Amino acid sequence: MTTQGKAIRFHSQNIHLDSGELIDGEVICCPGEALEIIPGSKTANSIKLPGTAHIALGRVDPHVHFREAVEPTREEVETHGPTNTDYETLIGSIRASNKLYSIRSGCLAALKGGVTIVGAMGNTPWGPVGPYRHERTQKHYTENALLPIIVWPRMEPGAQPIHGHEGKDFGSTFGGSGLTGHVRQDMYALWKGEAVSYHNDQARPDETLLEFKNRVHPDQRLLHHEYFDGSTVLACQQETMDLAETIGVSSLLARHIPTGPALQQILDRTSGASYALPAEIGLDYIYWCRERLLDQKPETALINYRRPAHPSREDQLSLIQLTQETVRRGYSIFFGTDHAPHARAAKTFKDGMPGSPGTRNIEHSLQYYSELRTRYNYTWHDIDRLASINPAKHVSQYVDFPLEIGAMKSGAMTNLAIFDSDEAYSVDEAALATQLEDSEYHSTLTSEANLRGQSLFTVVNGTVFDVQSEVKALN
Numbered sequence: 350m351t352t353q354g355k356a357i358r359f360h361s362q363n364i365h366l367d368s369g370e371l372i373d374g375e376v377i378c379c380p381g382e383a384l385e386i387i388p389g390s391k392t393a394n395s396i397k398l399p400g401t402a403h404i405a406l407g408r409v410d411p412h413v414h415f416r417e418a419v420e421p422t423r424e425e426v427e428t429h430g431p432t433n434t435d436y437e438t439l440i441g442s443i444r445a446s447n448k449l450y451s452i453r454s455g456c457l458a459a460l461k462g463g464v465t466i467v468g469a470m471g472n473t474p475w476g477p478v479g480p481y482r483h484e485r486t487q488k489h490y491t492e493n494a495l496l497p498i499i500v501w502p503r504m505e506p507g508a509q510p511i512h513g514h515e516g517k518d519f520g521s522t523f524g525g526s527g528l529t530g531h532v533r534q535d536m537y538a539l540w541k542g543e544a545v546s547y548h549n550d551q552a553r554p555d556e557t558l559l560e561f562k563n564r565v566h567p568d569q570r571l572l573h574h575e576y577f578d579g580s581t582v583l584a585c586q587q588e589t590m591d592l593a594e595t596i597g598v599s600s601l602l603a604r605h606i607p608t609g610p611a612l613q614q615i616l617d618r619t620s621g622a623s624y625a626l627p628a629e630i631g632l633d634y635i636y637w638c639r640e641r642l643l644d645q646k647p648e649t650a651l652i653n654y655r656r657p658a659h660p661s662r663e664d665q666l667s668l669i670q671l672t673q674e675t676v677r678r679g680y681s682i683f684f685g686t687d688h689a690p691h692a693r694a695a696k697t698f699k700d701g702m703p704g705s706p707g708t709r710n711i712e713h714s715l716q717y718y719s720e721l722r723t724r725y726n727y728t729w730h731d732i733d734r735l736a737s738i739n740p741a742k743h744v745s746q747y748v749d750f751p752l753e754i755g756a757m758k759s760g761a762m763t764n765l766a767i768f769d770s771d772e773a774y775s776v777d778e779a780a781l782a783t784q785l786e787d788s789e790y791h792s793t794l795t796s797e798a799n800l801r802g803q804s805l806f807t808v809v810n811g812t813v814f815d816v817q818s819e820v821k822a823l824n
């Protein structure tokens with residue numbers, strides 16, 4: 350196609366409107382220009398799509414880990430910290446981390462999954478702590494991205510908040526492990542009146558993972574999942590909601606909710622809380638459960654652990670059902686993938702203990718949605734609200750976009766996911782390693798049969814990317 354900087358049209362019988370209706374019509378995509386929708390039959394040349402192709406709103410994923418960090422100067426570190434490391438060590442760890450995964454690889458993976466806007470986590474070396482480092486990191490991400498990336502400011506004790514933004518509390522997990530209740534409370538106090546999100550899991554208070562292993566002797570594939578058994582999420586959510594109430598934040602977003610009971614706990618709190626309680630559902634929990642891990646090839650099951658851990662089948666079924674009921678009554682609930690691109694070596698068990706928790710997920714967002722459609726009677730409208738409309742509304746509270754996002758209508762920002770919903774899909778790790786420019790690529794969905802859905806084109810602010818094999822911009 351020789352359409353550089355030009356308008357590209359697509360015609361489909363399945364354009365997803367925000368009302369839930371699917372209509373026949375055309376969309377026009379031109380870089381930087383507003384979306385145009387023309388209902389009705391084909392009027393002009395357009396890119397040929399299969400008859401089963403859909404055109405939906407671009408997906409918005411508020412929870413990805415991108416790893417790349419700015420390389421600060423010595424003066425910047427002297428002025429803006431951190432103070433607990435020397436400059437050479439810091440730069441060494443930034444370079445080591447940047448070498449393993451780039452912003453570009455993360456964007457390519459997002460585009461493969463139909464994702465057009467992401468929120469990036471700040472648990473990177475020299476992360477977005479305090480206004481200066483946040484602005485510097487945001488600028489670096491924006492300059493190197495293929496799509497809009499929102500860098501969430503990282504809350505740390507003593508670090509000033511970014512007013513009007515949403516702070517991310519890593520206090521309960523590895524990013525800021527060991528924060529005592531008192532220190533965490535002081536950190537929240539800095540964000541009084543502001544929005545906050547948090548990782549909703551923590552270790553058991555009375556037993557380490559090693560002690561648990563020695564006491565229970567679980568199947569090695571389930572060690573992590575049985576230790577972090579869902580009660581660990583309930584305890585963390587309870588503690589954090591109480592803390593938010595004491596301090597008085599405006600909004601508290603629970604990240605990656607893994608079970609029905611954990612979602613129910615948040616919904617039960619809404620009537621008595623003085624702040625908003627949006628809910629983010631971890632997308633892969635609707636696919637993986639402990640029972641399913643035992644059907645995986647052992648070597649793949651052994652890299653398939655994350656935090657929070659995968660639920661039991663019972664807790665998964667209640668999550669799937671409650672998520673559908675909750676989105677249908679208009680609650681602020683949405684998916685996040687928690688895409689975590691670890692190097693292969695970081696994932697291996699050492700001395701019988703698991704390595705870093707987290708998995709690559711964002712590039713397979715569509716295949717996860719298909720699971721909900723084909724096995725659990727989710728409608729396209731349920732998916733569109735959970736994956737596009739609701740997360741777009743959430744992030745729009747904190748960041749400005751050139752045009753309205755999360756709306757399928759003429760005049761809105763041209764962010765689209767174009768895909769074939771029925772096509773069978775299987776993971777080709779070698780091909781994805783090349784296409785995503787990700788030499789460490791591996792997927793927990795490798796060898797999974799019965800996956801459905803093929804992403805065809807992803808459109809970001811009017812720029813059309815062909816994402817079927819290598820990702821290419823067409824206009």
Ligand SMILES: [Zn+2]
Pocket residue numbers: 412414470687
């Ligand atoms: Zn995360």
